[in-house]
Amino acid sequence: MIGAPRVHLRSTDSTNERAKELALAGAPHGTLVTADEQTAGRGRQGRAWAAAPREALLMSLVLRRVEPTLPLAAAVAVCDALPVDCEIKWPNDVWHERRKLAGILVEGRLQEGWAVLGIGLNVTTTEFRVELSGIATSLRLAGVEYEVEALLPELLAALERRLDAPVAELLAAWSERDALRGERVRWDAGEGTAAGIDESGALLVDTPEGRVTLDAGEVHLLREREGAG
Numbered sequence: 409m410i411g412a413p414r415v416h417l418r419s420t421d422s423t424n425e426r427a428k429e430l431a432l433a434g435a436p437h438g439t440l441v442t443a444d445e446q447t448a449g450r451g452r453q454g455r456a457w458a459a460a461p462r463e464a465l466l467m468s469l470v471l472r473r474v475e476p477t478l479p480l481a482a483a484v485a486v487c488d489a490l491p492v493d494c495e496i497k498w499p500n501d502v503w504h505e506r507r508k509l510a511g512i513l514v515e516g517r518l519q520e521g522w523a524v525l526g527i528g529l530n531v532t533t534t535e536f537r538v539e540l541s542g543i544a545t546s547l548r549l550a551g552v553e554y555e556v557e558a559l560l561p562e563l564l565a566a567l568e569r570r571l572d573a574p575v576a577e578l579l580a581a582w583s584e585r586d587a588l589r590g591e592r593v594r595w596d597a598g599e600g601t602a603a604g605i606d607e608s609g610a611l612l613v614d615t616p617e618g619r620v621t622l623d624a625g626e627v628h629l630l631r632e633r634e635g636a637g
């Protein structure tokens with residue numbers, strides 16, 4: 409079972425950083441780090457991820473069986489576990505009613521067979537930093553009351569299922585929740601209409617010049633299409 413052993417910290421810089429340390433020290437597959445508060449929470453592409461103490465689920469898992477589809481599987485699992493309708497904004501932001509509810513950050517050394525899967529989920533937040541207002545949301549703002557800790561069992565069970573799911577099943581589940589399909593998207597080198605993802609998780613975009621594929625590691629969509637966290 410993933411989620412054990414578990415370390416819970418009152419305050420730490422980043423649960424991903426703690427989980428990486430544990431991974432390098434030999435922690436087993438499924439080791440979980442959670443925290444009430446992060447002082448230097450990290451997001452994708454060098455962004456910060458901030459949440460007030462005990463208002464968000466902050467968790468990182470050490471994984472030693474790592475598929476390339478891990479970021480996609482994690483987003484689908486978060487959607488499975490949540491008690492509200494969710495969509496996924498490529499590559500793996502979880503949205504509720506076009507606002508970001510959860511963010512996912514995969515780090516580590518996939519070529520060495522381990523990764524850290526970090527998830528931040530806004531649970532009881534009602535006020536966000538000014539630059540996130542209109543962009544971020546929480547379960548409470550979605551009308552659902554939950555204790556942060558109460559979400560964990562369902563989320564771990566969903567992750568367990570989706571991390572081992574066949575790729576075709578995963579891609580189908582991801583596509584059903586695709587928030588960008590049919591939308592105009594812009595990135596620093598062009599613009600077009602989102603047309604789903606391929607088996608590697610790259611975004612397919614139809615442009616007047618033909619179909620292009622965008623890699624999540626190299627490309628980010630321009631601000632107005634992005635759900636910051």
Ligand code: BTN
Pocket residue numbers: 421422423424425446448449450451452453455457465466467468501510511512513526527528529636637
């Ligand atoms: C993103 O949306 O850009 C990813 C956000 C990931 C945030 C989580 S919170 C728990 C874990 N620890 C971190 O420092 N980041 C992830």
